[in-house]
Each structure stands twice: as C-alpha cells, then as structure tokens.
Amino acid sequence: MGKKSRRKGSVTKDRATKRMPFVARTFGGLPGEGDWIALREFVPSGTADVSLTDGTVVRVCSRLPGNGAAIRRPDGQTWLGLQVQHNFGDISRDLAHLVETANDVEPGNPVPVTDPGVGPRLQDLVDPSSTFDVEVHEGFDFWVEGTEAEGSEAIAAANESVPPTERLSSVDAAYWTRMGDRRYLRWVVTEDESAVLNAFARLHEVDADRVGDGTRLIGMFRAHGLLVPVWEMDPDVVSDGADLLQEPVSALRRRLDDALADTSDLTSEQRSVRNGLASRQVTIR
Numbered sequence: 001m002g003k004k005s006r007r008k009g010s011v012t013k014d015r016a017t018k019r020m021p022f023v024a025r026t027f028g029g030l031p032g033e034g035d036w037i038a039l040r041e042f043v044p045s046g047t048a049d050v051s052l053t054d055g056t057v058v059r060v061c062s063r064l065p066g067n068g069a070a071i072r073r074p075d076g077q078t079w080l081g082l083q084v085q086h087n088f089g090d091i092s093r094d095l096a097h098l099v100e101t102a103n104d105v106e107p108g109n110p111v112p113v114t115d116p117g118v119g120p121r122l123q124d125l126v127d128p129s130s131t132f133d134v135e136v137h138e139g140f141d142f143w144v145e146g147t148e149a150e151g152s153e154a155i156a157a158a159n160e161s162v163p164p165t166e167r168l169s170s171v172d173a174a175y176w177t178r179m180g181d182r183r184y185l186r187w188v189v190t191e192d193e194s195a196v197l198n199a200f201a202r203l204h205e206v207d208a209d210r211v212g213d214g215t216r217l218i219g220m221f222r223a224h225g226l227l228v229p230v231w232e233m234d235p236d237v238v239s240d241g242a243d244l245l246q247e248p249v250s251a252l253r254r255r256l257d258d259a260l261a262d263t264s265d266l267t268s269e270q271r272s273v274r275n276g277l278a279s280r281q282v283t284i285r
Contacts, residue, residue, distance in 0.1 A: 025225035026091050029123045032132030034173025034188035036060070037224050040082040040091075041284060042186055043175060044162045045137040051130035058099060060132075065143050070098040070111035078102040078111070091224075092121040099125060136167050136175070166242035170250040176233075176242040183233035185211060185245060191260060193227045199259035200229065201266060201274035208255055212248035214238045222283040 027036040031050065039046050039062045046062045057077065064071060064081035071079050078099055086094040097116030105111050139159030144152070168174040174187035189196050200217070203209040209217045209229075214237025220229045238244060266274060 021090075023090060023092065023121075023225075027122070027224055029128075030126055030132070031128065031130050032134070032173070034190045034226070035132055035134045036082070037188045037226060037228070038173050038175055038186070039134065041223050041228075042177075043134070043136060043167075044165055044177075045140055045142075046134050046165075046167075047137065047142060048132045048134045050132055051127045052099070052125050053127050063140070065140075066110075068110050069113045070102055072102045072105045072107050072109055072111060074108040076107045088115055090121065092123065093119060096120050096122045096125050134167055136165050138162065138164075164240070168242045168246055168249055170246040171253050174245075174249055176245060178240060181235070183235055183238065183240065185215070185231040185233065185249070186228055187231075187249070188223070188226055188228050189256070190226060193222065193225065195260055196227045196256075197274055197277060198266060198270075199256055199262075200277060201270045202259045202262060203252075203255060204277065205267075205270050205273045209252070210248075211245055211252055212238065215248075219280045219282075220277060222281055227281075 025033070027033045027040075030036055032048065035048060039048065039060060043062050048060050049057050050060055051057050059077060059079045061079055061081050063083045064079060067084055068081055069084045069086075070081060073079060080095055080098060082095075088094050093116050094113075097119065098111050098113070099122075100120070101114070102111045139162050140155055141159070144155060163177050163179050165175055165177040168176065168185075171187065173190070174185060176183070176185050178184075191199075197220075200209055200220075204217065211231055214234035215231050218230055218232050220227050222228070
C-alpha cells in the first residue's frame with residue numbers, strides 16, 4: 001500500500017473513532033436547563049419553543065408520533081422528540097445533529113437518525129437569549145391539531161396513557177403528577193448537585209424539606225448532572241393539582257437558598273442524613 005493510501009485509511013479510521021467528550025450536564029447552558037431535563041425524563045406530554053441563533057424556531061416535545069427523534073412538519077418547522085434513546089455518547093450533540101439534518105429533509109417527513117460524529121452541540125445552535133416556556137398537555141392532540149387525524153381513535157388511545165401533570169409557576173422546573181392512586185412532585189434543581197445534596201441534608205435534619213402538610217421527601221434521582229428531589233403527597237391531606245403547592249414550594253426554595261449559602265461543615269447528624277439521601281439516589285442518565 002502506498003503512503004497516500006495509508007494516510008487516507010488512517011484519516012478515515014480517526015474520524016470513525018472520534019466521539020464527543022463526556023459532559024455531565026447534558027443541557028447545561030441552555031435556556032431552561034431544568035425543563036429540558038423534565039421533558040426528557042418524566043413529563044409525559046409537553047412542548048416548548050426555542051429560538052436558534054439563525055432565527056429559526058424549533059419545537060421541543062417530550063414525545064413525537066411513533067416515538068420518533070425528530071420530524072420536519074409540513075409547514076417546514078422542525079420538531080424534536082426528547083424521550084428517545086440516543087446511543088452516540090452526547091445527547092446534546094445528537095439533538096443538534098437532528099436539527100442540522102432536518103434542513104435537508106422534505107417537509108412532512110421524519111428526520112433520520114445517524115451518527116453525528118463530532119460537531120456542534122445544542123448549546124452552539126440555540127440563542128442564549130431564547131425563552132423556553134413549557135406547555136404541559138393533557139394528551140397528544142397537539143400532534144395532529146388542524147388535520148384530519150384530530151379526534152381520531154389512535155390519538156384518543158394515546159391520550160389514555162398520559163397521567164395528569166401540571167407545571168408549577170412559583171419555581172422553575174417543578175411538576176406535580178398523579179400516577180394511579182399516588183401523587184408526586186418532581187423538581188429539577190439546577191444548582192451544583194453536591195451543594196444541593198448538602199443543602200437538603202441540612203433541611204432534612206430539621207424537618208424543613210417538606211412542601212406542606214401531608215407531604216414527604218421520598219428521595220432523589222440524578223439526571224444529566226443535576227438532582228431531582230421527589231415528594232409524595234397524601235391524597236387525604238393535599239388536593240390534586242399544583243395550585244396548593246405553589247406557595248409551599250416557593251417557601252422551600254427560599255429555605256433551600258439559605259441552606260445553599262451555608263458553607264460551614266456539616267454536622268455528624270447532617271452527614272448521616274446526607275449519606276442516607278445519597279444511598280437512595282437512582283441515576284437515570
């Protein structure tokens with residue numbers, strides 16, 4: 001084999017083996033980081049529009065028809081589906097690649113999923129001044145709004161799978177939901193996860209981590225470099241919906257801020273609480 005052929009083979013191999021470096025906070029630096037995680041991990045049906053630096057508006061969805069990764073709508077707008085499996089090492093790059101690929105897809109067609117290699121991430125494409133206002137839907141009627149499929153049996157069946165979910169307005173990225181006979185609040189807290197764990201240890205040790213009567217912190221999970229505390233509600237004490245949680249969660253936000261500002265060493269009791277909270281964590285990404 002000549003030198004030219006060897007060089008070509010080496011370059012091809014290098015490109016094939018390159019991968020995006022690991023980034024713990026997948027959506028860090030994006031407008032509404034916590035809401036990106038919520039739509040990705042546990043909001044059953046929600047959407048938010050985000051503006052790109054070129055002025056394009058992309059609709060971000062928790063799920064798309066057929067669990068697709070992205071579609072280019074008949075009107076030319078790109079819709080991204082977050083609750084899909086990505087296997088190329090960096091979800092942010094995978095999603096950015098779908099946005100880029102959509103530009104070459106005819107309107108009305110799904111966007112193919114291909115290996116993105118190394119390239120721009122969402123953080124490179126999204127306008128940092130963009131809003132990211134989540135709308136939580138009762139079902140998936142928004143998929144087909146204004147089309148002949150609106151009100152179809154297929155959509156009605158899909159809607160049956162959506163548990164009631166509401167986003168709180170008093171803090172960022174907090175969502176109430178009812179799943180069967182149980183009610184939960186899940187809140188993506190966007191400060192550093194180690195500091196948040198310390199802060200909740202301080203609060204839990206003095207029983208200050210509740211969000212009102214009939215509630216209890218049952219644990220946390222880790223998602224995309226952040227902690228997501230989870231509370232369960234006693235349905236005999238707390239009415240359904242987000243309304244009655246707005247002020248208690250806002251008050252907890254203030255207590256959490258105070259605890260985050262406390263940089264003193266944890267007491268032995270607080271360390272024990274911290275270890276207990278950490279031991280029950282589940283990492284989902």
